[in-house]
Amino acid sequence: MHQEISGLCVITDTTTQKRYTHLQLAELAMRGGASIIQLRDKHLSAKELFALAVAMRTLTMSFNRLFIVNDRADIARAADADGVHLGQTDLPIPAARKILGKGKIIGATASTLEEALAAEQQGADYIGFGHIFPTSSKEKPTPARGVAALQEVVNAVKIPVMAIGGITLENAASVLETGVQSLAVISAVSTADSPQVASAKLAALIKTYTELHKVNRKDS
């Protein structure tokens, strides 16, 4: 069985910033303490994305971190990534499971409680819930969901939840108070003065809250 989804997930992005390549960002993020790297680039051809995924697999392996490919289950499998992350407009979860098998991780984006429950029911290994706060990373047609909605999802599903969307070092604590296992960030790391330091701070914060929640669970 694969490692559980937890900690900081950094989505490498080369549209919000041009200073670093996907690989450079991933390396800085992992040096800082990111547990998961997600590769997302909707502009690359399959050929380029595959080549990048292979390089990213080697790099993440050397740090012993999880590597998730966005959208393309074929590339996730061919590059031996740990899994795929599916948005609502990507392949259905069972279709991706057919390709990746049970040993790989399938994450699914949800922006409502209903979507989260449906994704869990269809066999997702984790829920990427958001966006929590307004974000400039992508064109978002829907309003920000807020921490209360996240709390509902965390309470309702049994699989790990990863919060995403507009999370910064300043608001991360409010998100982590919900008991969410993981935070995914794009700009908070990619556009930080030091992506490594930003990752380190976020990873440390997640760790603090994760341990706090563990203690609380034991007490209750």
Place this chain on the structure above:
Amino acid sequence: MNRTDTLPKLMVITHSTHMQMPLPKWAEEVCSAGGRLIQLREKHLDAAQLYELASTLRRITLQHGATLLINDRADVAWAVEADGVVVPELGLPIEVVRKLHAKWLIAKSVHDVAGAKAAEQSGADFLIFGHVFKTASKPNVAPRGLEALKAIAEQVKIPVFAIGGITAQTARQCLENGAFGVAVMSEVALAENVGQAVQTLLQAIADPVQLS
């Protein structure tokens, strides 16, 4: 038996944005008219939409015993159990696609002799070469012509499909210049009578080719 032993000579490619009818109905008409090789190529669609269409086309093509290939997205091909993949020029490496699915029919789009030989070397089952004639799909690129088609066909052993500006008349010329078959998009996608367009093309390439 080779994967290409029963390969049909006419490949019909989807072009849903230009069709007069919904894609499933169109595919039904193509198959009913005798089309036995369909390529789903809808680059503007996201994977969820593509998967939906591919599932529907899989059902229709199976009913008619037709072959279904998916452009670029090997994951969609896998998920709907298509017969194979058409790898675009900037698609996944052929070896990688083959490793994903050993039994797949894998076609590679090529534009020159070097690309054709490389694709054959890496294990492509057949090639799609073009565009041979002037086509509305690529208005700003000069057609490569029959001579180039002939040169490619002579350099590789695997079947070559000619693409780009294919009509009943030009299809014939392609076969006379070494093509195994032809691939059409606009000619069938835009046709007012889809079935008739398919039949006309099939007839044009059915007669034995006179070698001069």
